[in-house]
Amino acid sequence: MSAKSTTVRYWLFKSEPKVFGIEHLRRKGVATWDGVRNYQVRNLLRSEVRVGDRALFYHSSTKDVGVAGEMEVVSEAFPDPLQFDPKSDYFDKGSTKAAPRWLAVKMKYLRTFKRLVPLAELRTDQQLKNMRTLVRGNRLSITEVTKSEYEKICLLGNAV
DNA sequence: GCCAACGTTGGC
DNA sequence: GCCAACGTTGGC
Numbered sequence: 001m002s003a004k005s006t007t008v009r010y011w012l013f014k015s016e017p018k019v020f021g022i023e024h025l026r027r028k029g030v031a032t033w034d035g036v037r038n039y040q041v042r043n044l045l046r047s048e049v050r051v052g053d054r055a056l057f058y059h060s061s062t063k064d065v066g067v068a069g070e071m072e073v074v075s076e077a078f079p080d081p082l083q084f085d086p087k088s089d090y091f092d093k094g095s096t097k098a099a100p101r102w103l104a105v106k107m108k109y110l111r112t113f114k115r116l117v118p119l120a121e122l123r124t125d126q127q128l129k130n131m132r133t134l135v136r137g138n139r140l141s142i143t144e145v146t147k148s149e150y151e152k153i154c155l156l157g158n159a160v
Numbered sequence: 161g162c163c164a165a166c167g168t169t170g171g172c
Numbered sequence: 173g174c175c176a177a178c179g180t181t182g183g184c
Binding site for chain 3: 037
Binding site: 137 | 165
């Protein structure tokens with residue numbers, strides 16, 4: 001078999017750790033990244049995010065905001081089950097199984113950094129301060145990062 | 161809890 | 173298709 005022809009891409013996924021943090025993912029090993037309810041992000045999951053891509057796990061809306069670790073995409077996009085569950089906060093009565101509106105992917109835990117890389121540090125680092133994730137007004141819960149940005153953040157996270 | 165900034169909705 | 177009102181995100 002030939003190697004995959006597509007190049008690995010790098011992403012940053014945001015989540016509120018009170019709802020689902022990297023410790024939840026570590027315990028599960030593989031988890032469904034669900035609850036995406038933004039069309040731009042849905043389109044990324046459908047058309048851009050691929051099996052084998054890497055992603056930084058970013059903790060948002062919490063005391064210590066920043067990048068907590070790494071994970072890997074292990075499934076193509078599939079319909080987010082929560083959109084069909086009337087008991088879920090993510091239920092969408094306008095979505096049907098024939099034409100699902102929202103997508104999810106499965107993510108695999110890779111590692112938790114030795115130290116959380118704080119948002120403030122991303123903003124001041126010369127190599128990172130232009131990350132799309134940090135652009136003022138950005139509200140996407142998934143943004144692409146460059147390989148060099150990704151690797152720099154891993155270095156910062158694994159430094160003592 | 162505040163608030164800036166963006167996304168979504170719906171009347172027209 | 174415009175745009176005001178409302179809802180959500182997310183840092184602080």
